[in-house]
Amino acid sequence: MGLMTNVEREEEWDRWMRAAIAGDNRAYHRFLTALTPHLRTIARRRCSQLGLPPSEAEDVVQEVLLAIHLKRSSWDPARPLRPWISAIVRNKLVDILRRRGRHIDVPLEDVVAVLESEGRADSTDRIDVEHILSRLGDPQRTIVHSISIEGTSVRETAARLKMTEVAVRVSLHRALKSLATFYRSENA
Amino acid sequence: MKTDDLIALLAQDAPLTARLGDRLRLGVLAALLLAGLLFGAAIGVRPDLGAAMASDRFLFKFVVTIALTVSAGILVFRIGRPGVPLRVPAWWLLSPLVLAVAAALAELLAVPSDAWGARMIGENASHCLTMIPLLSIVPLACLLHALRYGAPERPGLAGAVAGLFASGIAATLYASSCTDDSPLFILLWYPMAIALVTVAGWLAGRRLLQW
Structure with a gap:
């Protein structure tokens, strides 16, 4: 995928999130649905790296989604959304895995890279x-x-x-x- | 619960009622007002304020305490925001210390050495060590409350920064009541009082700012 699509998608996410904060449920649904496959890719990669079952990854995805939701007050709409999301995901991931007794260093660049890639991981039900x-x-x-x-x-x-x-x-x-x-x- | 169901749930809770920036501005305003009121009612400025205004030593106290308040204030507005860099503004936290050390060196040159001890110990040390922390409590609470709308990577650190900011407000108010104006006094006692508040903020932050 070229650079343009990436930039366009980033702008689209920003737009959706701004609309969501203003109360647009559908924009928020679209945003979270678009974001989730990326989260899933990140979570699965880390879980398999740590020898945790793939089913754990879906729990991680849900917990990260909740964190993004409950902490969206900390995003400054004057700034781009992507760095904010990347930092939240990274911090939450480290925190979640630490609670599972796994100490892991998650480089921020890895999270950024996955958010920029095409996410296609499907859901496993929990x-x-x-x-x-x-x-x-x-x-x-x-x-x-x-x-x-x-x-x-x-x-x-x-x-x-x-x-x-x-x-x-x-x-x-x-x-x-x-x-x-x-x-x-x-x-x- | 399936993730799609969770998303449906979150989507219905889309509107945001409180933003971190607004909460922080409100928190700072409340901190200034309440600490100012408490100071005015319980302590008050020194009686010879008019004459003191002519003293460079008296005025320089505010240069130091305001440098602390402003540099910590800048960080308070950033530390709850994931992805916003902190390193460069964090260096500014050294500015009040550098100013105080420079002023203390100047004082050592200006004052004969047999007067150093008396100026450093001063007359209000215990007052300084109790009043600054006491005046910091309400501002610290206001800021911690506001920071709960943030997502600090290190909750303890965020609490400590809130403590620095709160003690900056408290030290600025206290400086207008204290009659010890020597930079030697400032450099010895103020940092102790500020450190107490900062540690309290760190401990509170670790508990209250987890997310």
Whole structure:
């Protein structure tokens, strides 16, 4: 792939993220979907290097996604997104693998290189994370289940649960924070 | 949970309500206001402030403390942002130390050696060691709270930088009340007080700024 496509994609990611922060769910979905195969490539490479099963890699991908999500407040929209993502992914990766008892040096350039490459790694399903979901209280669990498994929007979920949209949003955000904490304590 | 399901979940939580930059600006403002109010209510400027303003030694204290506040402040605004380089602005942290050492050397030349001890020990050392840390508590809390919206690579280091900034604010306020103006006093006692706050910030950062 030539240089132009790479630059174009970088600009596209920047645009999506800016729209996402302003509240565009679809742009955010597109961005995360585009980013994930790259994360998967990075995670699999590191896991196989460390002799961890490939299934672990998907957990790593999910935890990195959560970190990007919960820390997107630290991106300065005046700066390009790519260096921010690379640093977050690298730091989180080192942190996650350290918690699994593996000390590893992840050069930032490697992460940058994979983000710039064409990512095509497909998902492997992780089912045993269900028990993490079960640790959420209600209404968080219902909201998470409704949006993630059944694919409803916040508005539909609010109507179904007879809650306000704001309450659903707050609850969803808390649930995501809890998920990140659970991940951290799972492999502490 | 499948990753695609997680993405669907995250996408529904797209809008961002608080940005790090806004939080930091708010935190700095609150830190300045609250520390200033506390200082005005509990300590206050020295009674001979008018006369002191004519003294180079008195004024130079602020050159040092403001250099600390500004250089640490620049870092505070960067350290929570992954991918933003820190090395060059970090060197500026040495500026208050260099200024204080230079002033202390000048003082050694200007003052006869039998007066060095008295100037260095001063009259308010214990006051300095308690007031600067006490005045730092609220600013440090404000900054740590704001930095929780950041993603520092080394949480302890980010806390320590917040401690330097908070103690810069506290030292600036305290300097206007303290009657010990000799650079020898500044170089001996201020760094001790600042170090206390910085270590507190480091410990707090390690706990509070993990992500």
